[in-house]
Amino acid sequence: MRFLQLYNYEIAIFLAMVGLYIVVSRGNLVKKIAGLSMFQTSVFILYISMGVVDGGSVPILTEGVTRYSNPLPHVLILTAIVVGVATTAVALSLVIRINEAYGTVEEDEVHQQDESF
Amino acid sequence: MLHHTVLRVIAKLLVPVILLFALYVQFHGEYSPGGGFQAGVIFASGIILYALVFGLDDTMRALPPGVLKILSASGVxxxxxxxxxxxxxxxxxxxxxxxxxxxxxxxxxxxxxxxxGVGITVASTMLLLYYAFTGREQGQ
Amino acid sequence: MSLDHAIDILLLAFMAVIALAVVRLRDLFGVAMLFSVFSLLSAGVFTIMDAADVAFTEAAVGAGISTILMLATLTRTAREEKPNVSRNPALPLIVVSITGAMLVFGTSDIPRFGDPQAPVHQHVAPRYIEDSPSEIGIPNMVTSVLASYRGYDTLGETTVIFTAGVAVMALLGMRRTRRRNGQRKDTD
Known part of the structure; x- marks a missing residue:
């Protein structure tokens, strides 16, 4: 039962580790960015899970509702999502420039070309 | 994309609704879920839908990058x-x-x-990102 | 176990399966599509967990804009991931397993999911929930915390977005409106 009570956290850890595995083990830069985004989403899930209160409702003042979920993680993650896509765009544009300079987005081939200079 | 009649008709119907919804999310954000960040991305995605169906050139003529640059700074x-x-x-x-x-x-x-301010910056920056990514000529 | 909880478990299980599929898939176009689904599912999870504002943003950003940016990158780079020969597949797996095991060990004594007595809910949040309707006067607490109590934060975040836009334009440049059929064509 303890596993089900912490289910959200376990899944968040699992997603983070899959993201980390993609970043470490794959050589393709676009795939690495996908792994980073997955890691990012897992952190979002972790934060929002922490804000949940049993029987709570959406944190918008409503007649007759006394228990609300914690609004603070929502604020932090809301801004983090938009900032996340902006920074991902910077990373992707760097990949495009790397492709123009080296003709490849595979990390190993980029290293090879660097060494052969 | 010139020959996809269904896509063009549906997009023409949807784009104004999406933009209107973005404005609703922006200005009703104090009473219902919403606010500048959400409205900005919804507005940008509405324009991006238009650009996907009707082409980047028409979109750039309607919303020139120069104007968007000024807007994204003026929001901040x-x-x-x-x-x-x-x-x-x-x-x-x-x-x-x-x-x-x-x-x-x-x-x-x-x-x-x-x-x-947040809505203006987010919407115009997201559109500028889209312009920069799709406007660039094929690499190499 | 409530219906909410059951949906939550199901959606998160879907996300875990998609994550594994992303690892296996070599077709990057497929990865981008799976990522769009992944974001949409996470938006569903956020809705179940009472975070309507966040779900909104994630649905528009994750399933919309970031997918399009990734596809735009793929059209300018390679569509297929090359199989890597030089890398040892076992080492990253060991590193990730150890890190994951330590994190699971670390979560073993944190408060259960949805516990109203958890430390997160004892400190700043009660003040926002109780006082923001009278202090700020608007019903949506997320908006009042975002724009008023944590206005400095949000100013910083907005500046980050603006800066990221400037950085992308510095890296990729901006094409003039009517030039595609003109002089640039012959350089292709």
């Missing part, structure tokens, strides 16, 4: 300017209580302006 300036205004009125930086005769009115006005 609007936000920072509200803070400066409260400073000049005698309060702390971004302390909206000073903006109007009563603190809650001041907060209303301050949040409205700040969210507007």
């Amino acid at each position: 300036l609007l936000y920072a300017g509200v803070g400066l205004d409260t400073l000049l009125l005698g309060g702390n930086y971004l302390d909206y209580d000073w903006l109007a005769d009563s603190p809650t009115h001041g907060q209303h006005l301050g949040i409205f302006l700040v969210e507007l």
Whole structure:
């Protein structure tokens, strides 16, 4: 039962580790960015899970509702999502420039070309 | 994309609705879920849908990158300017209580302006990102 | 176990499966599509967990804009991931397993999911929930915390977005409106 009570956290850890595995083990830069985004989403899930209160409702003042979920993680993650896509765009544009300079987005081939200079 | 009649008709119907919904999310964000960040991305995705179906050139003619550059800077300036205004009125930086005769009115006005600034910056920056990515000629 | 909880478990299980599929898939176009689904599912999870504002943003950003940016990148780079020969597949797996095991060990004594007595809910949040309707005067607490209590934060975040836009334009440049059929064509 303890596993089900912490289910959200376990899944968040699992997603983070899959993201980390993609970043470490794959050589393709676009795939690495996908792994980073997955890691990012897992952190979002972790934060929002922490804000949940049993029987709570959406944190918008409503007649007759006394228990609300914690609004603070929502604020932090809301801004983090938009900032996340902006920074991902910077990373992707760097990949495009790397492709123009080296003709490849595979990390190993980029290293090879660097060494052969 | 010129031959996809169904896509073109549906997009033509959907784009104004999406833009209207973005404006609703922007200005109704104090009472229902929403605000500048959400409205900005929804607005941008509406325009991007238009650009996907009708082509980048037409979209760029309607919303030139130069205008968007100015808009994306002016959103941040609007936000920072509200803070400066409260400073000049005698309060702390971004302390909206000073903006109007009563603190809650001041907060209303301050949040409205700040969210507007966020919405303008997010929408125009997202569109600029899209322009930069798709406008670039094929690499190599 | 409530219906909410059951949906939550199901959606998160879907996300875990998609994550594994992303690892296996070599077709990057497929990865981008799976990522769009992944974001949409996470938006569903956020809705179940009472975070309507966040779900909104994630649905528009994750399933919309970031997918399009990734596809735009793929059209300018390679569509297929090359199999890597030089890398040892076992080492990253060991590193990730150890890190994951330590994190699971670390979560073993944190408060259960949805516990109203958890430390997160004892400190700043009660003040926001109780005082923001009278202090700020607007019903949506997320908006009042975002724009008023944490206005400095949000100013910083907005500046980050603006800066990221400037950085992308510095890296990729901006094409003039009517030039595609003109002089640039012959350089292709």
